[in-house]
Amino acid sequence: MxxxxxxxxxxxxxxxxxxxxxxxxxxxxxxxxxxxxxxxxxxxxxxxxxxxxxxxxxxxxxxxxxxxxxxxxxxxxxxxxxxxxxxxxxxxxxxxxxxxxxxxxxxxxxxxxxxxxxxxxxxxxxxxxLAVCRDVPFPELPTALAGQGDRAVFYMRSHWERLVVQRELSGRTVSDLELTDVVVLDGYPLSEGPELASRLTGLRMYGEDGGWIVEHYSFSPCHNFSYRRHLQTVCRPGFEGEVLRQD
Structure with a gap:
């Protein structure tokens, strides 16, 4: 291919x-x-x-x-x-x-x-x-300011726990899953990560299986999750109540 x-x-x-x-x-x-x-x-x-x-x-x-x-x-x-x-x-x-x-x-x-x-x-x-130059380092960079712009991105190791037995949904077998643990791996601005991780815990979704996965979360400045026709919204610190905006 x-x-x-x-x-x-x-x-x-x-x-x-x-x-x-x-x-x-x-x-x-x-x-x-x-x-x-x-x-x-x-x-x-x-x-x-x-x-x-x-x-x-x-x-x-x-x-x-x-x-x-x-x-x-x-x-x-x-x-x-x-x-x-x-x-x-x-x-x-x-x-x-x-x-x-x-x-x-x-x-x-x-x-x-x-x-x-x-x-x-x-x-x-x-x-x-291509030339290889192992002695060309990346410079030290300052910490990114929190609360700037209207967007933040994070990569997290998430644990989704199965709540109920599997069932059929839209022709496939899924489970009700709850986000029970979140580990911030990296993101920007990184200092917002711990607070956002705590706000993500408890979210629910449909999935084929539970367990640990690495996921990307994008906040513009909020992120919406739909579950059982209910909209779950998680916003960046300081942006609570903002309307979801698309990038």
Whole structure:
């Protein structure tokens, strides 16, 4: 499947954008991360990763961290995939970062909106030609401000406990599940994570099975969950009562 995907999309290679990628300084990275604004931060980190991937050292701890943080901010399976590919050679991500990336990564052809990213990625097209620079570190960044912008994203290890025996719903067998335990793995702005985790506990949903899974939660600034025709709403601290907005 991968080779078929790449073979078909390679025919479009002439349409790729050959413009010089925008260079991003460490100061710009620090300012964007500190802002606590997902929209601002993700545009800067995506630009920085694009520049690093086209630069003289595409494989480095710096580019691995850029790919991971871009994936975190955008919920991008492509960027999580690239973060793991780079990390395989430089061993720079933490165990928690690897857990998030492994759970959220995507593969070529899995999502149509990511097809061009995989096609024109140097990590996919010519991985053997890429320079490895293990001595290019990622800079220390300030803590992201809480309560900024209207959006927050989190990746959590969630435990869903089965409440009742399985039953039929819309032609499939499901269970009533309750969220009984939440572990914050990573997110932005991270300082809001513990409070949001406590607010998520007790949510209910339908599912095929219970147990532990890694999940993505997006708050804009609230997140709605539907269960038994009842709307469950969880909002970021300071945004209680806000109307749900779509990104």
């Amino acid at each position: 991968l080779w078929v995907f790449l073979g078909i999309l390679t025919l479009l290679d002439g349409a790729s954008n050959t413009a010089e990628p925008l260079q991003v300084s460490e100061t710009e990275l620090a300012t964007a991360w500190a802002s606590g604004d997902v929209r601002e931060a993700r545009s800067v980190f995506e630009a920085a990763f694009n520049a690093a991937s086209q630069g003289p050292c595409p494989i480095s701890p710096y580019s691995a961290e850029l790919a991971y943080r871009t994936g975190l901010l955008m919920r991008s399976g492509y960027h999580f995939n690239m973060a793991l590919k780079i990390d395989d050679q430089v061993d720079s991500l933490s165990d928690t970062q690897r857990e998030v990336a492994q759970s959220m990564r995507s593969e070529p052809g899995e999502y149509q909106h990511e097809d061009r990213q995989f096609l024109f990625s140097p990590y996919t097209a010519r991985p053997a030609d």
